[in-house]
Amino acid sequence: MKKLKTTFKWLAIVGGVLLSLALIVFAFLNWRAGVCLEQQLRPLREAGEPITIADLAPPPVPPERNALTYLRRAEKTVLAMNQELSPLRDKPEDYYERGRLNERGVDLVEATLNSYPDVFPLIQQAADAPEYVSDQDYTLPPPAFLDPYLQKVQLSRAFARLLQWRADLLLARHEREASLRNGLVLLRLDRHFQKEPMLVAYLVAVAVQSMAVEQIVSALEDGPLAPELHHQVDAEISRHLASRAFVSAIESDRAYGIDSFRVFRKFGVPWTFKQDECDYLKRMAKEIEIGASPRYQSEKAVAQMNADTQGAGPLTMHMLPALEAAREAQQRSRTRLQCLSVLNALTQHDNEGTAAAALDDLNLPDDIKLDPYNGQPLKVKRLESGWLVYSVGPNLKDDGGKIEKSEDVGVGPGAAK
Amino acid sequence: MEDDGDIERLLAATVPRQPAADLRATILAAIAAELDSRHRPAKWQSWLGHAVAASLLFSVATFFVVDWSEGRRMARWDARTVVRSDVAAVTDAVASVSDEDTARGVEQYLLSQLQDGARPETADLREEIEAIQRWAEAEPFANRSQGDEKTQDHI
Numbered sequence A: 001m002k003k004l005k006t007t008f009k010w011l012a013i014v015g016g017v018l019l020s021l022a023l024i025v026f027a028f029l030n031w032r033a034g035v036c037l038e039q040q041l042r043p044l045r046e047a048g049e050p051i052t053i054a055d056l057a058p059p060p061v062p063p064e065r066n067a068l069t070y071l072r073r074a075e076k077t078v079l080a081m082n083q084e085l086s087p088l089r090d091k092p093e094d095y096y097e098r099g100r101l102n103e104r105g106v107d108l109v110e111a112t113l114n115s116y117p118d119v120f121p122l123i124q125q126a127a128d129a130p131e132y133v134s135d136q137d138y139t140l141p142p143p144a145f146l147d148p149y150l151q152k153v154q155l156s157r158a159f160a161r162l163l164q165w166r167a168d169l170l171l172a173r174h175e176r177e178a179s180l181r182n183g184l185v186l187l188r189l190d191r192h193f194q195k196e197p198m199l200v201a202y203l204v205a206v207a208v209q210s211m212a213v214e215q216i217v218s219a220l221e222d223g224p225l226a227p228e229l230h231h232q233v234d235a236e237i238s239r240h241l242a243s244r245a246f247v248s249a250i251e252s253d254r255a256y257g258i259d260s261f262r263v264f265r266k267f268g269v270p271w272t273f274k275q276d277e278c279d280y281l282k283r284m285a286k287e288i289e290i291g292a293s294p295r296y297q298s299e300k301a302v303a304q305m306n307a308d309t310q311g312a313g314p315l316t317m318h319m320l321p322a323l324e325a326a327r328e329a330q331q332r333s334r335t336r337l338q339c340l341s342v343l344n345a346l347t348q349h350d351n352e353g354t355a356a357a358a359l360d361d362l363n364l365p366d367d368i369k370l371d372p373y374n375g376q377p378l379k380v381k382r383l384e385s386g387w388l389v390y391s392v393g394p395n396l397k398d399d400g401g402k403i404e405k406s407e408d409v410g411v412g413p414g415a416a417k
Numbered sequence B: 001m002e003d004d005g006d007i008e009r010l011l012a013a014t015v016p017r018q019p020a021a022d023l024r025a026t027i028l029a030a031i032a033a034e035l036d037s038r039h040r041p042a043k044w045q046s047w048l049g050h051a052v053a054a055s056l057l058f059s060v061a062t063f064f065v066v067d068w069s070e071g072r073r074m075a076r077w078d079a080r081t082v083v084r085s086d087v088a089a090v091t092d093a094v095a096s097v098s099d100e101d102t103a104r105g106v107e108q109y110l111l112s113q114l115q116d117g118a119r120p121e122t123a124d125l126r127e128e129i130e131a132i133q134r135w136a137e138a139e140p141f142a143n144r145s146q147g148d149e150k151t152q153d154h155i
Helices: A002-046 A067-084 A086-090 A103-115 A119-128 A142-172 A176-193 A198-222 A227-242 A245-264 A270-290 A295-309 A314-352 B002-013 B021-039 B043-078 B085-097 B100-115 B123-138 B140-152
Strands: A379-383 A386-391 A409-411
Touching (some): A002 A270, A002 B043, A067 A086, A067 A103, A067 A142, A067 A176, A086 A142, A103 A142, A119 A176, A142 A176, A176 A227, A198 A314, A227 A314, A270 A295, A270 A314, A270 B043, B085 B100
Antiparallel strands (some): A379 A386, A386 A409
């Protein structure tokens, strides 16, 4: 009995000591996480950068200047047309032959487009509109914000698909100039789509941009075009390359993330989420600092950023694949645009009867001609079916221009439908 | 018989051995002290107990103080007033025709209305929204698009 009592006494002492230590450690972790988080948030607020979803709300513009006004008007019709043209997507083998619409495909697309003659003027108006202001309710909390946001992001795909089918029809009719203009409309629309906040919208915009690039490549490879159209392609590519859509997407995603963490912090052990949020903000700050610079310039910084993020909180680690995918998508997007710029110049030379012998013969800025992955000149090959311009891609290996399988990244007959 | 008598005499003459009278008291006191010491912790043990209790109190207090102050720190960030874009637009408009202080006053008023659950739409804002709606409805294509709701469900 006496021994049991002594054991209890010592257990109480040891337990008390451990509990005291645990409380002190928890208090320290709580304080440290709070300081860390505040150190990350303060400069953002002082710089006026968005730290809540509400901060993302753009200033309103007159509706006639807002591309979304026209897109909203065309929305239901475009969705209906997508539905009518869905067999092209579901059973492409019935409607395409060697990458081009067959007779059946032409009939289907023609019939559908003729049934809705008002939709393309609206899309053109949207593309020509100088602004794009999202009609999203930015006062909603994170979960409620996401649902309408995702619906709207999906809408851009419906517009892109419709323009893709239209381009296919125009090419099948050998109306390559109209097809190229159609691709330019999609590229312009894509710049609008890039103004939707967050990385999901950015990734969809990159996919839409890829569709537009393919349309333009098909038109360029199809035959000679008016010089004015080559200039328009160049101008549009320059606007896309100068865009800070990637950085804006990360900044807006960060604002959404901060609001989400704010919700999480109300549950569970508070300092774990605070520390996680601090890790997340550090990572996002690095992502923004590196920005959209080409991989050959940012590789070390990206590796260092990844090393610094090791051991970060679980939610931060959960975000990493999306961030890495977005960075890779941005690199591919940039690469394809540069390759398109080179292809545009090459085909223009061909049209003028002054075939370029080398990349250096092209009157393009040096940074356009450099492969964003390795900093070496882009690869150019003349194939029977047209020019192939490509980069070594993420594996940094010249796979001979296998752009269909994405081993190399570029544009050319293989990439176009 | 004589022998027996001698033994009896010797026994009678023998004084029984016993401790000194104060020895008993000394021994009893020592035993009592020993028994008492087994029930009472040593001085160092007592100090340890007090130290653990004090450290526990201190750490509990520290924990809650830090938790409270961290709650306040986070509240400074979380309780940030969200300025909606329409409120900001009105504020900017007011600032452009008056001064910054007046604009802030209007903003505070609108935000207080918002906190009370009221919509911060001034008459001007409402008029502007109605004008947009009229403008949108006047476009012929808008009417046509409204008829396609059924198809949207399938996509």
